[in-house]
Amino acid sequence: MKITNVASFFIIAIAIIAALVYGQSLLVPFILAVLLWFIMRKLKMLLDRIQWVGERVPSWVKTVISGFIIVVVINIAANILASNINNLAQSYPKYQPNIDLIINQLNRVLHINLIEMIKAQSADFNIGAVLGPLLNSLSGIMGNLFMIIIYALFILSEESNFRTKLEILFKDKNRHTQFDDITKKIEQSITSYLGLKTFTSVLTGGLSYIALLLIGIDSPAFWAFLIFLLNFIPTVGSLAATALPALFCLLQFGGFKEAIIVLAVVGTIQILVGNLLEPRLMGSSMNISPLVAILSLSVWGVLWGITGMILSVPITVVMVIIFAQFEATRPVAIMLSEKGQIDGGRKRPHKEEKIPINENSRRASRIIDPRSGG
16 A cells, blocks of 8 residues: 555545534534434325325425424423423432432441542532533534524425436436435435334333332433433443433432342343344344444544434444445445445346347347348
8 A cells, every 4th residue: 555545544534533523513413404304204104104194195294294293292302301400400409418328338338448538529429410411412402403403494495306416416327326226225224223213212211211200219201311312322321321310319319229229120121122122123224233333332422422422323324335335445334234244236237237138139039020021
């Protein structure tokens, strides 16, 4: 490999990383708007399955209905989240005495002076500091919600002219078909992932809400929503979704019994849904290696924080699909995939190979046909 090629590679890589870091405020809302557009298209497809809706209701009306459903869901979630956070903030002072109870219990069990050091610093403990990064990411998304909706509306307005633009842009029919296949694969993979992941996350959050409500934890709706949201983060999210409500139980009850119950019950729900149900539903549709998923989680987490962690899987799936279409990047797609099996769009040339055969058949038929003069 030439030194100039290596230098070009590093320059391009540094430029891309700099664009991702400094363009975060522009790129993240746009990516979220694209995901919102995918969700709206999925809702429209579900509406089309309803016989009287699919046949009689115009497409733009179904778009409005889908957008209205999303706005209502977001508004309900934001109100529940805001009210529960406010309740937790008001209830926090009554949890302070329980910190001393926990430390005394640890002192009796462990008999080490390290607990005294923890006790000396315990007054500075604040649950807001623990949940701070996540709440900042949520507030950032909510703050950009108006911009995200605007982006999504403009994407919807461009959707009707998108096919026409592609036909003008790609005059070569094969290139146009290849690009059309790529967009369809991306849409199918992302909508499938978002739909199934949302279903499993809602199921996990709903079951956890019932369990936390029965245990008696304060603001169970907040913790259920937190579990729902964190389940979009691969591996690490489910661990954090189990640990955070358990740690809060230590503050609320001042003992380990309820915390252990939360760990056991919520952890069991996570295992049953995440390790048994979710793989059966998704199968290998995502086609990314578990190691790649963790590395992607780390990289996008460093670049874009918790929002990047949530977006890490969709972004990696899109990268695998795009890289698989070009010879120069196919090795990268193979390494990113789960088992090295990728669809690089090689099936289509076989159709072109049949053309000479059909032409020969037509020529043979003209020779045999008496009307051809042969």
